[in-house]
Amino acid sequence: MNKRERLSKTIAGEPTDRVPVALWRHWPGDDQRAADLARSVVEFQKAYDWDIVKVTPASSYMIADYGVQDVWEGNLEGTRTYTRRAVTRSLDWTELRPLDPTRGSLGKHLDCLSLVGEALADDDTPVLATIFSPLAQAKNIAGKDLLLRHMRIHPDRVHTGLNALTETTLRFLDMLKRTPIAGIFYAVQHASYDVMSEDEYKIFGLPYDRKILEALPSKWWLNMLHLHGESPMFRLVSQLPVQAINWHDQETEPDLAQGKSIYNYAVCGGLSRWQHVHHGTPTSVREQARTAINQTNGRRFILSTGCVTMITSPLSNIRAVREAVE
Numbered sequence: 001m002n003k004r005e006r007l008s009k010t011i012a013g014e015p016t017d018r019v020p021v022a023l024w025r026h027w028p029g030d031d032q033r034a035a036d037l038a039r040s041v042v043e044f045q046k047a048y049d050w051d052i053v054k055v056t057p058a059s060s061y062m063i064a065d066y067g068v069q070d071v072w073e074g075n076l077e078g079t080r081t082y083t084r085r086a087v088t089r090s091l092d093w094t095e096l097r098p099l100d101p102t103r104g105s106l107g108k109h110l111d112c113l114s115l116v117g118e119a120l121a122d123d124d125t126p127v128l129a130t131i132f133s134p135l136a137q138a139k140n141i142a143g144k145d146l147l148l149r150h151m152r153i154h155p156d157r158v159h160t161g162l163n164a165l166t167e168t169t170l171r172f173l174d175m176l177k178r179t180p181i182a183g184i185f186y187a188v189q190h191a192s193y194d195v196m197s198e199d200e201y202k203i204f205g206l207p208y209d210r211k212i213l214e215a216l217p218s219k220w221w222l223n224m225l226h227l228h229g230e231s232p233m234f235r236l237v238s239q240l241p242v243q244a245i246n247w248h249d250q251e252t253e254p255d256l257a258q259g260k261s262i263y264n265y266a267v268c269g270g271l272s273r274w275q276h277v278h279h280g281t282p283t284s285v286r287e288q289a290r291t292a293i294n295q296t297n298g299r300r301f302i303l304s305t306g307c308v309t310m311i312t313s314p315l316s317n318i319r320a321v322r323e324a325v326e
Helices: 003-012 034-048 090-095 104-119 134-142 144-153 155-176 198-204 206-213 256-262 273-278 282-296 315-323
Strands: 053-055 069-071 081-084 127-132 183-188 224-227 244-247 266-271 301-305
Touching (some): 003 301, 034 315, 104 127, 127 134, 134 144, 134 206, 144 155, 183 206
Parallel strands (some): 053 127, 127 183, 183 224
Antiparallel strands (some): 069 081
16 A cells, blocks of 8 residues: 555555654754755655655744744754744734745755655656645734734734735745645644633634635645644644644643544544653653554554654654654
């Protein structure tokens, strides 16, 4: 059974030869250059033969050309620290304009995805492009606290900015249709009760999520929603048109079984990136993988972590994740 067959049957809840498995990580430093990021992603795939290749750029790649600046300061996740924001006052939201997706940072990432596709052309592994939701992009442009303040004091101005970010995203997706990807990894960071209320997300998040996800071409057969953080609004977003949901199931509710009872397609997780993959041992990784597989009966389940793997996690633990499904 090849990877597409295995994943398609997993999404449909049908029997497979084994549970699909995938890990992904940031590539600090390499993520500043298209060719270097592509090479790191491809070499990671060739080393472990994951069922999904998720390309993970710096979170700033979609909004860098608005003037934000960031730097890697050694974070173990591989994420970068923002040193300059593009929005510092509420009127700045109204000055955002849609970007040309063929130029600047977006254009470079198109090159990266093309290089990954070319390098894996003889493989059947689906490639997912990371897309940050408009609200997540807005947070990176302004900072978390300022975004929330502007949402509550100057909502119309924030909506103007979100419309511009959504238009840029739609233009970028249109260009992505020319690359050999199987779908997108749609990263949502604000559908969390720890961040905002459900009513707020229905106003500032969900309409833009729907506009983007409903625009995806039918040929993209594997689109995954990532819910970042604790206390996710799982039930609220479970109706969005994606084929898999990934969340921090080891740190927050719902657990895998509850997630499957709410969502009709594939759930992705089962391992803690910290407790198991980073601080654990190959034995504890394999034990937890068996627990997750048993919890889901090995159906509609993709073994992974709830978010990116740490860049310094033991290779023996990463190998154990891959070996756990054989």
